Amino acid sequence: MMRVVVIVLLGVHLAYAGTHSLKYFYTGASGDIDFPEFTAVGLVDDGQFMYFDSNIKKAVPKTEWIRQNEGEDYWDRETQVLIGSRQVFKYNIQIAKERFNQSKGAHTVQIMYGCEWDDQTGETDGFRQYGYDGEDFLSLDLKEMRWISPVPQGVPTVHKWNNDRADLEGRKHYLSTVCIEWLKKYLEYGKSSLQKTVSPQVSLLQKDPSSPVTCHATGFYPSGVTITWMKNGQEHHEDVDLGELLPNEDGTFQRTSTIRVTPDEWKKNRFSCVVEHQGKTVTEKKIRTNKETSVPIAIIVGAVTAVTAVILLVVIGVAGFMVYRKKKGFKPVKPSDDSSSQRSTNTLISSGSGSSTSS
Known part of the structure; x- marks a missing residue:
């Protein structure tokens, strides 16, 4: 898997x-x-x-x-x-x-x-x-x-x-x-x-091992967030679809990024979803499938000197x-x-x- x-x-x-x-x-x-x-x-x-x-x-x-x-x-x-x-x-x-x-x-x-x-x-x-x-x-x-x-x-x-x-x-x-x-x-x-800061909750969603993987960031505020896929430590843009920035009913925001890669390519490489936001909350995440099977996902907390808020309005x-x-x-x-x-x-x-x- x-x-x-x-x-x-x-x-x-x-x-x-x-x-x-x-x-x-x-x-x-x-x-x-x-x-x-x-x-x-x-x-x-x-x-x-x-x-x-x-x-x-x-x-x-x-x-x-x-x-x-x-x-x-x-x-x-x-x-x-x-x-x-x-x-x-x-x-x-x-x-x-x-x-x-x-x-x-x-x-x-x-x-x-x-x-x-x-x-x-x-x-x-x-x-x-x-x-x-x-x-x-x-x-x-x-x-x-x-x-x-x-x-x-x-x-x-x-x-x-x-x-x-x-x-x-x-x-x-x-x-x-x-x-x-x-x-x-x-x-x-x-x-x-408006001064509040809420960090995103991040989930990886997938139907089955051969389906695209969606990185879903939700519940964050303010709206500036960057979602990037990495392949073996390098930015990866091929077969990636970035979704629209959308509002949640509670005033926070959500956004997705979906990547399409063959199961064989997944096995031979190390992929990661990087979510950048000016928040402070980190929670444990899993890959979720229709069969309710999951793989634990490591949460690595880093620091960046600046986060560029790219807002697609x-x-x-x-x-x-x-x-x-x-x-x-x-x-x-x-x-x-x-x-x-x-x-x-x-x-x-x-x-x-x-x-x-x-x-």
């Missing part, structure tokens, strides 16, 4: 230090699907703190820290913003379908926007991207102050929006100032829970999340105002100016 080692590397790192983020994900859907017509999720440091969909028609808190620090006025404003955004998304889907010459089927338009702040260097960043049917459609290049599109169907919108300098300046102000201010406020609200579907893959990472935004979440949602119609609402 194959032998596999799981190595959990514990990084010595201040859990609350580093890069923090405030991100929003809007998803509009059309067609015959068992999913709300419009959903919105807000996240701080990749943890969900608010939710809205077109079925419940109300923005609701998802953490105690936001519930305790913002009252009904805040949630009423959020609700009105998102009700307006729902209508814009209906227009966006129709326009996108026309651009792509589509008349039937299920389709989605998504916006990802937000900002990041490094509390050690003071550096900030902001982003806004649109996707259609899971593919890149538009993105805002803040350094160049212009919209870009990888597809010809997005060119009419690019031309229109790049000529609206006032809108571009407003978004720049939001990303560099307003969004960062609200991110810091939310971090202060939730510092007792995602948008929203099951229990509030529908995965949206980004080839180059995912990047979101916000407009400007003195209110907590002044936001505008552009339409894709090249002759339209979009709608804006405040929350």
